[in-house]
Amino acid sequence: MITVLGMLHRGRSRAERVRARLVAAGAAVATFLVCTAVGMADFQDEDGSLTGLGLALLAVPVAGLVHQANRLASATRERRLAALRLAGATPGNVRRLGALEGGLLALAGSLTGGALYVVTHLGGPLPQIPVVVALVTLGGVLSGARAGRHVVTSPLGVTRRARVRGPRVLDLVLFAAGVGLLVVGLSVKGRFPVVGKYGTVTAMAAGLVLLLIGATLATTWLIRAYARRAGRRARSPETLLAARLVEADPRAWARALSVVSLTVFFGAGAGAQQAAVGYSQGHALVDVALLLALATSSIALVVHQAEELIDHRRSFAALAAAGVPERALGGVLVRQAVVAALPVCVVAAVSGVAVVVLPLVSVYRVESLPWALTRAVLMAGAGVLAAVVVALAARPLLRGALRSGTRT
Structure with a gap:
């Protein structure tokens, strides 16, 4: 070997x-x-x-x-x-x-x-x-x-080849376990039995892994359901084609958007915590980490976009040969990004706020909710915007795919 x-x-x-x-x-x-x-x-x-x-x-x-x-x-x-x-x-x-x-x-x-x-x-x-x-x-x-x-x-x-799997209860169990470990890690902090101070980092790291896996698997059907709805209500050929492409392979989009959704989740949760306890140096570092995480996950989206264009280059080349303008095909990429990212980011933002607020519902101040909700909306918008920017940046890749698809 x-x-x-x-x-x-x-x-x-x-x-x-x-x-x-x-x-x-x-x-x-x-x-x-x-x-x-x-x-x-x-x-x-x-x-x-x-x-x-x-x-x-x-x-x-x-x-x-x-x-x-x-x-x-x-x-x-x-x-x-x-x-x-x-x-x-x-x-x-x-x-x-x-x-x-x-x-x-x-x-x-x-x-x-x-x-x-x-x-x-x-x-x-x-x-x-x-x-x-x-x-x-x-x-x-x-x-x-x-x-x-x-x-x-x-x-x-x-x-x-693409292997599409149906939803499983295990997907939701993994997601819930990840959220639970993160809540425990942030709540118990250094008071873990036996492992003590290392328990916090261990619990949060395990929670991150489970949350990422669970979110990736569980959002597959969320993306497919929203894509079907968007396809039924499409008012333009570009939107219809984009919705059908997302519906055909929602798992790939769920995998590509998993880190974006995780970033939105933590951003919304951090905002809810900031509103309750005040802004600190630790919160500032988390915010910087969130921005860098969003930028890094956007690069991963570029890689996914390149992979998808490799898979569909012949179909896009056939559409171009039939007279579809390249600009319209670029619009399909943007609409794909919106159709796939919008439901994922909205659910991630709502979940991030809920994880912080619900355990503290009896003591969480009502006046803190406006900032928590505003932060959630901003994070969801940032996630969708990142996907759209990646789709716009992928247009040179689209031109390359059209040329290679014409030659094959």
């Missing part, structure tokens, strides 16, 4: 080398942020907990970006593996190569991030570094393996 992987590296294009560096850099940043967030458990005050939350929050969109980059790289990598299929390699062999490549890149990046943490935090806690490095490397292995599941390599070429 190592020999074959070395051969693949020698045959990589410039774009593939850039994506590999992106994966390694993302693993390094995620390792550094998580190690620092765990180190912040030494602080017992509210600002220390909020600082740890802000840094942990930043690691989530970075991880999402790394996985999206792995997914985009899988198709181009496996085109070069088609020759190996002629020699008898199985699809499982191909996926194991993807897992090995993702793991090695994550290991290199996580070691770099761990070393950076040691250099910048001399005298700080260090026991968490091996654990974080191991978890990030494992995440790279799983991401590399899963990224290849939607690509089928055969001796005759490469095809991409």
Whole structure:
């Protein structure tokens, strides 16, 4: 496997080398942020907990970006593996190569991030570094393996497949468990039995992971239901086509928007807490982390947009050949973003406020609600705006897809 992987590296294009560096850099940043967030458990005050939350929050969109980059790289990598299929390699062999490549890149990046943490935090806690490095490397292995599941390599070429799953009760259980762990982490703080101060960061980190997975799975049918409604009420061909494209593959949009929705959720929740207890230095750091998380998740949306255009380039090229203006197809991309992002961001904003207000309903001040609701509206709008800006920025990718679709 190592020999074959070395051969693949020698045959990589410039774009593939850039994506590999992106994966390694993302693993390094995620390792550094998580190690620092765990180190912040030494602080017992509210600002220390909020600082740890802000840094942990930043690691989530970075991880999402790394996985999206792995997914985009899988198709181009496996085109070069088609020759190996002629020699008898199985699809499982191909996926194991993807897992090995993702793991090695994550290991290199996580070691770099761990070393950076040691250099910048001399005298700080260090026991968490091996654990974080191991978890990030494992995440790279799983991401590399899963990224290849939607690509089928055969001796005759490469095809991409989409597997749409129905909603499950487990999706809601994961979401609820994530919210519960976050509430417990923020409420109990350093008073956890046995683990003490590290329990807060552990609970919040586990809550973030469960919340991200649960939100990704549970919003699939929310997006599909809203897309169906938008399609029935469409008053233009662009809106109708956009709604039908989203309805055909809501899971992909749910996955791409998961980190955006998580950012909106935390932004709305932070606003509700700020309105109740006042603005602090910890809240300021969380707000900065939210803005950076939104920017990072927007980059992940760009990767998703590129992946979708690769999948639909022939359909878009056929529409262009039939006389549909490129500007109208660009409008389809924007409407897709609105149809997919609007319900997700609205639900995330409402949930963020509810998680903070409902447990404190007996003591939460009524005069704090206007700012909490205003902050929720602003966060939902920011999430939708980010998706729209990405769609507008993807127009050069659309032109490239139309040209490649015409040649195939």
